Amino acid sequence: MKKIKVDLVTRVEGHGNIYIEIYKNKFKSIKFEIPEGPRLFETLVVNKNPEEVLNIVCRICAICNVSHRYSAIRALEKIGNIKVPHEIILLRDLAHYGEMLESHALHLFFLALPDFLGFPDAVNMAQKFPDLVQIGLRIKKFGNFLMEKILGRMMHGENMVIGGFGRYLTAEELMDIKKEAEQLLPEAIKSWEITRDLHYTTFGEESMLFVCLKPPTDEYGFWGDEILISNGEEYLVEKFYSLIEEKIIPHSSAKHAYYQNRPYMVGALARMSLLGERLHNASAEAFKKSYSLSWIRNPLYNNLAQAIEIIFSLEKVISTVDELLKKTPLEETLITYQKFNGKAVGSVEAPRGTLFHYYEFKNKKCVKANLIIPTAQNYASIEQHLKICACNIIKKFGVKEDELIDESEKIIRAYDPCISCSCHIVRIS
Amino acid sequence: MEKKLKVGFYEFTGCAGDLLTIVHNEDYLLKIWNSIEIVSFRLATSKRNEKTNLDIAFIEGSITSEEQIEELKKIREKSKILVALGTCASFGGLQSMYSHAGDFLTRFNSVYPHKFTILKPLESKPLENYVKIDYFIPGCPIDFKLFLFNFIRLLRNLPVELPSYPVCLECKWQENNCLLLKRIPCLGPLTRAGCTARCPTNNLPCVGCFGPYEDLNISSWLKISQENNISFKELEKKIRLFWGIKAKEILDQLKNKK
Numbered sequence: 108m109k110k111i112k113v114d115l116v117t118r119v120e121g122h123g124n125i126y127i128e129i130y131k132n133k134f135k136s137i138k139f140e141i142p143e144g145p146r147l148f149e150t151l152v153v154n155k156n157p158e159e160v161l162n163i164v165c166r167i168c169a170i171c172n173v174s175h176r177y178s179a180i181r182a183l184e185k186i187g188n189i190k191v192p193h194e195i196i197l198l199r200d201l202a203h204y205g206e207m208l209e210s211h212a213l214h215l216f217f218l219a220l221p222d223f224l225g226f227p228d229a230v231n232m233a234q235k236f237p238d239l240v241q242i243g244l245r246i247k248k249f250g251n252f253l254m255e256k257i258l259g260r261m262m263h264g265e266n267m268v269i270g271g272f273g274r275y276l277t278a279e280e281l282m283d284i285k286k287e288a289e290q291l292l293p294e295a296i297k298s299w300e301i302t303r304d305l306h307y308t309t310f311g312e313e314s315m316l317f318v319c320l321k322p323p324t325d326e327y328g329f330w331g332d333e334i335l336i337s338n339g340e341e342y343l344v345e346k347f348y349s350l351i352e353e354k355i356i357p358h359s360s361a362k363h364a365y366y367q368n369r370p371y372m373v374g375a376l377a378r379m380s381l382l383g384e385r386l387h388n389a390s391a392e393a394f395k396k397s398y399s400l401s402w403i404r405n406p407l408y409n410n411l412a413q414a415i416e417i418i419f420s421l422e423k424v425i426s427t428v429d430e431l432l433k434k435t436p437l438e439e440t441l442i443t444y445q446k447f448n449g450k451a452v453g454s455v456e457a458p459r460g461t462l463f464h465y466y467e468f469k470n471k472k473c474v475k476a477n478l479i480i481p482t483a484q485n486y487a488s489i490e491q492h493l494k495i496c497a498c499n500i501i502k503k504f505g506v507k508e509d510e511l512i513d514e515s516e517k518i519i520r521a522y523d524p525c526i527s528c529s530c531h532i533v534r535i536s
Numbered sequence: 537m538e539k540k541l542k543v544g545f546y547e548f549t550g551c552a553g554d555l556l557t558i559v560h561n562e563d564y565l566l567k568i569w570n571s572i573e574i575v576s577f578r579l580a581t582s583k584r585n586e587k588t589n590l591d592i593a594f595i596e597g598s599i600t601s602e603e604q605i606e607e608l609k610k611i612r613e614k615s616k617i618l619v620a621l622g623t624c625a626s627f628g629g630l631q632s633m634y635s636h637a638g639d640f641l642t643r644f645n646s647v648y649p650h651k652f653t654i655l656k657p658l659e660s661k662p663l664e665n666y667v668k669i670d671y672f673i674p675g676c677p678i679d680f681k682l683f684l685f686n687f688i689r690l691l692r693n694l695p696v697e698l699p700s701y702p703v704c705l706e707c708k709w710q711e712n713n714c715l716l717l718k719r720i721p722c723l724g725p726l727t728r729a730g731c732t733a734r735c736p737t738n739n740l741p742c743v744g745c746f747g748p749y750e751d752l753n754i755s756s757w758l759k760i761s762q763e764n765n766i767s768f769k770e771l772e773k774k775i776r777l778f779w780g781i782k783a784k785e786i787l788d789q790l791k792n793k794k
């Protein structure tokens with residue numbers, strides 16, 4: 108029995124390792140192991156009031172802190188029966204686009220592209236593609252700038268609260284945001300072209316099951332109260348949440364999620380495949396020039412889908428600022444709620460896929476919480492594709508360790524399981 | 537030329553927000569990079585050299601498994617100076633909120649009701665529960681300017697220096713209206729400064745994410761809270777949010793004064 112162990116020091120909520128077992132030159136098994144230290148967030152929010160729940164849950168992840176906060180706010184406002192004006196949603200979305208830009212730029216330019224262009228990391232890539240790395244840095248910086256301005260801090264900013272914001276942006280701040288987005292847009296289009304022309308290894312013929320939120324209007328977007336599935340089904344978020352089967356896997360501290368016993372994929376690729384037709388302007392053009400049927404069979408196209416979402420987010424920043432400027436200065440609204448009882452699911456699209464926050468409240472105190480994160484939903488799909496890929500390689504080239512390791516890492520990184528850092532050590536036993 | 541100090545950046549259980557704060561300040565990152573010899577920084581580079589002794593180790597996150605204790609001890613042994621980076625490493629952070637309750641296994645089993653094979657989990661504790669730490673730089677996440685200031689001090693062989701005043705003072709400098717006087721429970725008077733009073737400046741109460749300021753004026757804070765109908769129970773819950781193992785000392789002091 109030959110065992111290959113890859114200690115991928117990926118930022119998969121900490122660490123992730125791959126184990127490949129090969130018996131008599133035949134593929135036997137593959138495991139994607141997650142040895143992450145437990146924090147038990149579901150128990151930390153119990154007995155807390157709605158504001159404290161927000162203080163806590165954004166800290167689940169430094170990269171998707173806005174998505175966690177936004178999902179929770181959407182659940183809590185349902186429970187408290189709180190309706191917020193359109194301009195507040197616009198400002199929340201603006202912060203959310205910031206997170207998409209920061210997260211996608213970090214993943215695409217610094218973690219994924221070096222794999223495809225044949226460099227060990229972004230620093231080495233910069234020697235041959237200095238412009239590409241510069242664009243990546245500027246988009247990431249702009250995403251962080253948006254979150255810092257709107258939420259009060261680059262990460263874990265507290266300014267987005269139930270009912271609105273503690274402080275609103277001034278017209279001047281909004282103009283600064285728009286100016287930078289306009290400058291970045293042509294650069295983002297250039298980087299999409301580079302991403303489109305990369306070589307994407309083909310996989311098996313099986314098509315993937317995609318899941319994403321259906322935006323309430325007929326536009327492309329990152330939140331909604333209904334779920335779209337690539338098999339044609341549609342559900343209310345609460346219904347789909349109850350249909351997700353969470354399986355506990357001994358080799359992972361993250362649960363694996365299945366739908367009807369099938370692995371499914373969430374994230375940019377799922378959103379683009381299900382909602383791409385709804386895009387406008389430059390992002391629509393990029394989508395038309397990139398989309399092909401291979402997308403539904405190949406998770407590596409998630410990188411290209413992210414490149415298009417960067418264009419989309421920049422375009423939305425510009426149009427959202429225009430809309431907000433008409434309403435600026437925004438008036439401070441103080442939300443008071445008397446009753447806070449009941450249960451609800453709040454959901455947004457995090458950069459790496461659909462995020463579900465479930466809460467139950469009694470007398471303004473949280474009594475139960477459950478969170479289903481994108482990476483938990485993607486695990487089963489990751490393992491499935493690792494297996495397909497390993498079988499293909501062994502069939503074609505025999506047991507070639509380097510090839511197995513490189514391709515496995517490429518797949519895992521394509522899913523963008525939190526930020527996967529490009530470094531790793533390999534141990535073979 | 538002067539010899540560059542050997543520095544390692546490590547991460548245990550947390551959200552990676554502290555190391556990410558460093559990585560996200562791209563205007564300074566290259567200068568930091570060039571001023572030291574990086575021995576380990578797995579969030580940013582594949583280069584590492586586990587055997588080298590370190591001049592400085594920066595560690596983010598709290599300790600939540602037996603395996604991490606061993607790893608932490610190894611880093612301590614080879615490091616001249618060990619700095620706890622962020623509130624989790626310094627006090628235990630959010631995940632140490634119930635470290636006083638002794639119900640870890642019950643809570644653990646409620647989230648993971650199955651055999652856990654890949655690590656031996658423990659109640660979350662800060663670094664100082666297992667090794668000697670030389671300095672801490674708190675924050676959830678850390679403030680980059682405060683980090684940079686102290687990073688430069690350490691390079692010059694000077695000790696870490698944290699603001700010796702609470703968030704309340706930073707808040708006054710910004711000429712904000714006091715939230716306590718509006719009956720909003722704000723931890724500004726008890727929390728160490730360093731964040732430029734970000735939350736109160738946005739009209740939101742300080743949640744205490746930088747941990748306690750040691751020379752706090754407890755009696756005065758209690759008095760204002762009582763005058764404004766903020767209950768002790770409410771305050772206790774707020775204090776426990778971020779202060780991990782430090783919450784107990786402060787709460788004991790508060791109870792004595794009450």
